[in-house]
Amino acid sequence: MKSLSLATLLALLLQLAGAAEPLRIEVQPLVGGYDGKQCWVQARAGAIPRGDGKAPLVVVTMQKLLVTGSDVYSALSDIRSGDLGLTWTAPRLHEQTLGRRREPGGVEVVFADTTPKWHAATRKLLTTGSTIRYLDEKGPMKEALRQVPYSVFDEATGEWAAWKPMDLPPELAICGAGCTQRVDLPGGDILLPVYSRPPEGKFTRVAVLKCRFDGTTLALLEQGPPLVLDTKRGLAEPSLTRFAGRFLLTIRHDDTGYVATSEDGLHFGAMQEWRWDDGTPLGTYNTQSHWITHHDALYLGYTRRGANNDHVFRNRAPLFIAEVDPATLRVKRATEQVLLPERGARYGNFGVCDVNENETWVIDTEWMQRPPEEKVIPVENKWGAAGRVLAARIHWSKPNTGWDER
Numbered sequence: 001m002k003s004l005s006l007a008t009l010l011a012l013l014l015q016l017a018g019a020a021e022p023l024r025i026e027v028q029p030l031v032g033g034y035d036g037k038q039c040w041v042q043a044r045a046g047a048i049p050r051g052d053g054k055a056p057l058v059v060v061t062m063q064k065l066l067v068t069g070s071d072v073y074s075a076l077s078d079i080r081s082g083d084l085g086l087t088w089t090a091p092r093l094h095e096q097t098l099g100r101r102r103e104p105g106g107v108e109v110v111f112a113d114t115t116p117k118w119h120a121a122t123r124k125l126l127t128t129g130s131t132i133r134y135l136d137e138k139g140p141m142k143e144a145l146r147q148v149p150y151s152v153f154d155e156a157t158g159e160w161a162a163w164k165p166m167d168l169p170p171e172l173a174i175c176g177a178g179c180t181q182r183v184d185l186p187g188g189d190i191l192l193p194v195y196s197r198p199p200e201g202k203f204t205r206v207a208v209l210k211c212r213f214d215g216t217t218l219a220l221l222e223q224g225p226p227l228v229l230d231t232k233r234g235l236a237e238p239s240l241t242r243f244a245g246r247f248l249l250t251i252r253h254d255d256t257g258y259v260a261t262s263e264d265g266l267h268f269g270a271m272q273e274w275r276w277d278d279g280t281p282l283g284t285y286n287t288q289s290h291w292i293t294h295h296d297a298l299y300l301g302y303t304r305r306g307a308n309n310d311h312v313f314r315n316r317a318p319l320f321i322a323e324v325d326p327a328t329l330r331v332k333r334a335t336e337q338v339l340l341p342e343r344g345a346r347y348g349n350f351g352v353c354d355v356n357e358n359e360t361w362v363i364d365t366e367w368m369q370r371p372p373e374e375k376v377i378p379v380e381n382k383w384g385a386a387g388r389v390l391a392a393r394i395h396w397s398k399p400n401t402g403w404d405e406r
Contacts (some may be wrong), residue, residue: 005243008092024299025321025339026393029081029090030363034387036379038064039368042073042179044351045361045390046116046125048155049404056355059153060363061114061127062091067369067376070139073112073132075099081157084355085391097162098151109133111149111163113178115351120189122215122403125153131165131177131379148177148194150218159331166211166218172196179288179349181239183247183265185307188213189221189267193238193249194354196226203234206251208266224266229253240265241291243298244326250274250300251287257284257302258330266284274302279328280367286314287348292394298324300331301339301362303348313371317362319392339392340364344383349357362392 027356033040043062048057058081066072071085076098077091089384101109114129133144147165154161168175183191189212197204205226212219229235232254239250247265251258274282283304292299303316322336340347344364353361366385368377377385 013293018134021022022294022397023321023337024395024397025337026395028085028339029089029393030085030389030391032386032388033064033091034366034368034379036376037068038066038074039387040351040365041065041391043363043365044115045355045363045391046118046153047124047353048118048153048353050082055082057087057155058353058355058361059125061116062365063110063112065187065367065369066137069113069137072133072134072139073110075294076114076160077379078160079389084359085393094160097160103133104178107133107144112161113176113349114151115177115180116153117182117184117353118404119188119190119213119215124211124213125155125214126179126218127151127160127202128177128182128212128218130178140251146174146176146190147199148175148354152216161216164395166220168220169223172223173199174284179237179239179351181241181290181352183240183242183248186264190218191240191247193240195234195236195238197234202251203228203230203232203322204236205229206235206238206249208238208240208249208262210266210267222266223325223348224262227251227260227268227271229258230272231255237288239288239290241293241298242291243293246326248291248298248329250291252286252288254286255258256281257289261329272329274300275330276333277325277328277352278333279330282331283315287316288350290350290362291350291353292321292362293354294396294398295403296361296398298326300324301352307342309342312344313341313346313369314346314348317342317344318366319347319350319362319390320395321362328394339394340390342383343385344381345377345385345387354400357401357403358396359394360394360400360403362394363389365389 195300210222237252289302319340350364
C-alpha cells in the first residue's frame with residue numbers, strides 16, 4: 001500500500017478541520033456611494049422564497065445619512081438580487097412611498113431603522129421600523145411622537161406600499177421598532193419587539209407586541225409586560241429569536257447589553273448582562289446586537305470593547321459573531337470570529353437574513369462618521385473605509401433546518 005506524503009497528510013487534516021467548522025464567512029461588497037456628505041446606513045435584507053429550485057429574491061433596504069448631522073436620514077432605497085448575490089440592481093429610491101412627509105409647524109417625519117422579513121403566512125415581505133421627526137438637519141426632535149411604521153413589498157412591480165404607522169394605545173404613543181428582529185409564529189401572528197417611553201417618563205423600556213398581519217394591515221393583539229431599567233436612557237433596540245423551545249431577547253443599554261428569556265415570547269424573566277463564559281463582561285455597549293440562529297446552535301452578532309478598536313466610535317467595529325451557550329446565556333469566547341473587519345468606520349447598525357438553508361447573511365454599512373469632535377471620515381482615508389454596503393455571508397456546514405419558519 002502506497003504511503004502518503006507529509007504534505008498530503010497535512011492537506012487532508014486541514015480539509016477535515018475545515019469540514020468540522022460549523023460556519024464559514026465570506027465578505028462581499030454590495031454597493032458604494034459615499035460622497036463626503038452622505039453615506040448609506042441601516043442596511044438590512046429580507047429574502048423572498050421563489051420555489052422550483054430558484055434562488056430567493058433578496059431585497060436590501062437602506063437609506064442615506066447626512067454625515068454632518070446626527071441620525072439625519074433621507075428616504076429609503078433598496079437593491080435586489082435574484083441570483084444569490086452574483087448580480088445586484090442599482091439602488092432604487094422610493095421617495096413617494098418611503099420618503100419624508102411634511103407635518104404642521106415645519107416638521108418632517110421619516111421612516112427609519114427598517115428591518116424587512118418574509119411573512120410566510122401571507123407570502124409578503126413586511127418591513128417594520130421607527131419614525132423620526134425633524135425641524136432641521138441637525139438631528140431628531142427629542143420630545144417628538146415616535147411610531148411603529150410598516151410597509152409591504154410588491155414583488156411584481158418592485159414597489160413598496162406607502163408606509164403607515166401601527167394603531168397603538170396612548171401608552172405607546174412614543175414607541176418604535178427600529179433595528180429590531182421579530183419572530184413569526186406558525187399561525188402567522190407576529191412577535192414584534194419594541195422600545196417605548198411613557199408619555200410622562202424619562203427612560204425607554206422594551207416589550208414584545210403580539211400582532212396580526214393580513215397582508216396589508218399590521219394590528220396589535222396583545223402587549224407583553226415591559227422590561228425596565230431606569231438608568232442612563234433606559235433600554236432600547238430589542239431583538240427576538242426562538243431556539244430550543246424558548247424565546248430569547250437581546251437588549252441595548254448605554255452601559256452594556258442584556259439578554260432575557262421567555263416561554264411564550266411575551267413574558268420575560270429577569271435580564272442578565274451579556275458575559276463571556278468565564279464570567280467577565282462581553283464588552284458590548286450602547287449599540288444593538290442581533291441573533292444569528294441555526295437549528296443546531298445559537299449565535300450572537302455584536303461589537304465590543306477590547307479589540308484594539310478604541311479609535312472607532314463606541315468601539316463599533318469589528319463586527320463579531322460567537323456562539324451562545326443556551327443553558328448559561330453566556331458567549332463562548334473560543335468561538336468568536338470576525339464577521340466584518342475593522343476599517344476605521346463604525347458598524348453595529350446591522351441586520352440578519354436567512355437566505356436559504358445553506359446561507360445566512362449579515363448586512364451592514366461603513367458608517368462614515370467619526371466622533372463629533374473629529375467630524376467625518378474623508379472619502380480617501382488611511383483605514384480603507386469607503387461607505388460601502390457589505391454582506392458577511394455565513395455558509396453553514398450543515399443545512400439550517402427550519403430557516404424559513406422562524
